Amino acid sequence: MASENVYVEHCKGINDLDKVILRENRGVSAEVYLYGGQVTSWKNERREQLLFLSSKAIFQPLKAIRGGIPICFPQFGNIDSLEQHGFARNRLWSVDPDPPPCSSHASARAFVDLILTHSEEELKIWPHRFEFRLRVALSPAGDLMLTSRIRNTNTDGKSFTFTFAYHTYFSVSDISEVRVEGLETLDYLDNLQNRERFTEQGDALTFESEVDKIYLSTPTKIAILDHERKRTFELRKDGLPDAVVWNPWDKKAKAMADFGDEEYKHMLCVEAACVEKPITLKPGEEWKGRQEISAVPSSYCSGHIDPRRVTFTG
Numbered sequence: 001m002a003s004e005n006v007y008v009e010h011c012k013g014i015n016d017l018d019k020v021i022l023r024e025n026r027g028v029s030a031e032v033y034l035y036g037g038q039v040t041s042w043k044n045e046r047r048e049q050l051l052f053l054s055s056k057a058i059f060q061p062l063k064a065i066r067g068g069i070p071i072c073f074p075q076f077g078n079i080d081s082l083e084q085h086g087f088a089r090n091r092l093w094s095v096d097p098d099p100p101p102c103s104s105h106a107s108a109r110a111f112v113d114l115i116l117t118h119s120e121e122e123l124k125i126w127p128h129r130f131e132f133r134l135r136v137a138l139s140p141a142g143d144l145m146l147t148s149r150i151r152n153t154n155t156d157g158k159s160f161t162f163t164f165a166y167h168t169y170f171s172v173s174d175i176s177e178v179r180v181e182g183l184e185t186l187d188y189l190d191n192l193q194n195r196e197r198f199t200e201q202g203d204a205l206t207f208e209s210e211v212d213k214i215y216l217s218t219p220t221k222i223a224i225l226d227h228e229r230k231r232t233f234e235l236r237k238d239g240l241p242d243a244v245v246w247n248p249w250d251k252k253a254k255a256m257a258d259f260g261d262e263e264y265k266h267m268l269c270v271e272a273a274c275v276e277k278p279i280t281l282k283p284g285e286e287w288k289g290r291q292e293i294s295a296v297p298s299s300y301c302s303g304h305i306d307p308r309r310v311t312f313t314g
């Protein structure tokens, strides 16, 4: 068992599933389940829950947990032969009891490394050997950082190709009061129109109906502004050129058994992803994809991201 300390607690969660609680200064915290390697909670110093988790989420293998930050690997979406969003979010990960120290965050002490490798079962559906190391780290200021390192450990000399997303469900007060900045004027593939390619209009995104768009070649920083709560989420990413924006709206919400009919009003998925250009790794090669999310008081009255404030500390 990894060494217990005030910053990292290994315990049981819903349905007795193993989880890890990360704690930092002033009460900030995060929780990640070994099932799916999935973050399900991220709270600020006022213990406000910043991620959306459906009240009907099913914590039962082999169903994906509806909310938090599901890991989509080795396939985003359902374009290829695997189950939607791949198998990583439906598998039991293990904890590395002795992870290498955080290089980029020398001060980081609240972090855990979860490991997923191929199983005989997976090899039947995806015949590749890999090691996936997911580091979940909570900074003293309460920022949540996910770092994925995926290595091709094939011994047969074969490369493999995958797509990937951090399927982040942000909790919002009211979807009609939310604006997203950083994606305007970009091209996107519209999942509601057979992934046809369009160009976004020139101002911040607002939401009045179902949206399911894969924005391409997006900037490092994206802001999600919750006007009612006077809160802005900042998403900073590295190695993840695309960003998926999804809200099921009312009809799809009603069709999902693990999602409340009205819950679409209180969530928005903005997913740092690599979809348009899949990643190919030769044996021995490793890919790294990072996202860091912060929640700050909305001081952006003009609605523009203050470049001085938003830096990628990874």
Ligand SMILES: O=P(O)(O)OC[C@H]1O[C@@H](O)[C@H](O)[C@@H](O)[C@@H]1O
Pocket (backbone or CB within 6 Å): 064, 077, 084, 085, 167, 191, 212, 213, 244, 246, 269, 271
């Ligand atoms: O229900 P799932 O498998 O978690 O997928 C939810 C949504 O995930 C989004 O990322 C996709 O763009 C949507 O098309 C999909 O409906």
